[in-house]
Amino acid sequence: MTTRGEAMAQQLRLDVRLPEGHWAGDVTRTHPSATLRIEQHMPLSRGRGTARCWSSESVHSTVDIHEGIDECNALEDGRFSVTISAGGGGFLRPLVDLGVVPRTPFEVRDGWVEWTVEGSREQMRSLVNRFRADEIPHRLLSTRSTTSRLLTPRQREVFEVASREGYWDVPRRINLTELAALLSIAKSTLSNQLQRIESAVFNAFTDEIRRQSP
Numbered sequence: 001m002t003t004r005g006e007a008m009a010q011q012l013r014l015d016v017r018l019p020e021g022h023w024a025g026d027v028t029r030t031h032p033s034a035t036l037r038i039e040q041h042m043p044l045s046r047g048r049g050t051a052r053c054w055s056s057e058s059v060h061s062t063v064d065i066h067e068g069i070d071e072c073n074a075l076e077d078g079r080f081s082v083t084i085s086a087g088g089g090g091f092l093r094p095l096v097d098l099g100v101v102p103r104t105p106f107e108v109r110d111g112w113v114e115w116t117v118e119g120s121r122e123q124m125r126s127l128v129n130r131f132r133a134d135e136i137p138h139r140l141l142s143t144r145s146t147t148s149r150l151l152t153p154r155q156r157e158v159f160e161v162a163s164r165e166g167y168w169d170v171p172r173r174i175n176l177t178e179l180a181a182l183l184s185i186a187k188s189t190l191s192n193q194l195q196r197i198e199s200a201v202f203n204a205f206t207d208e209i210r211r212q213s214p
Helices: 022-032 060-064 093-098 122-135 153-164 176-181 187-202 206-212
Strands: 008-017 034-044 050-053 067-075 079-084 106-109 112-118 138-147
Touching: 008 079, 008 122, 022 034, 022 060, 022 112, 022 153, 060 067, 060 079, 093 122, 122 138, 153 176, 153 187, 176 187, 187 206
Parallel strands: none
Antiparallel strands: 008 112, 008 138, 034 050, 034 106, 050 079, 067 079, 106 112
16 A cells, blocks of 8 residues: 555566667667676767766777767676767657666667656557657556555655664674664564565565676
């Protein structure tokens, strides 16, 4: 049951075909066996942007000559960063118009990008309808209802204290008994709260963990 302050939202996971001229779509169509992971994406003014990327095979030379890329720089561990020109490819118009930003990291393979997006039910319905109206090829992979709040107010309070005191540090700087005393609650109650917090955080970031640990 949703409590006050927890607005119901919807999360969609979908594959979208990137159009010709979109740098990530073009590069992966040129290298169809490559997986291109966009780890960070930052919009700039006038339709430009930057991205930090990783690829399962070398695509640097193809990225470097794409007309939608102003600059491509090699980083550590096979990663690279790009500065994307206006019109070179960012988030598609339906996403921009509805103010929906896909979670990062996300992956592109052979011109198809897998995006996880979240918003109100009306936003998600409008997004799918816009993809259809604009004839943008897409495949809906999954949908689930969520709430805009990951932790309850009390769980957030416990999380902040446990983080500050180093409960999740390696090695731990505070044990369960000491943390319970600090919070003035029973050890068994705290143990239950910590398990719920850990479960909520783990489930919320399962997809990101898998994407960042290929």
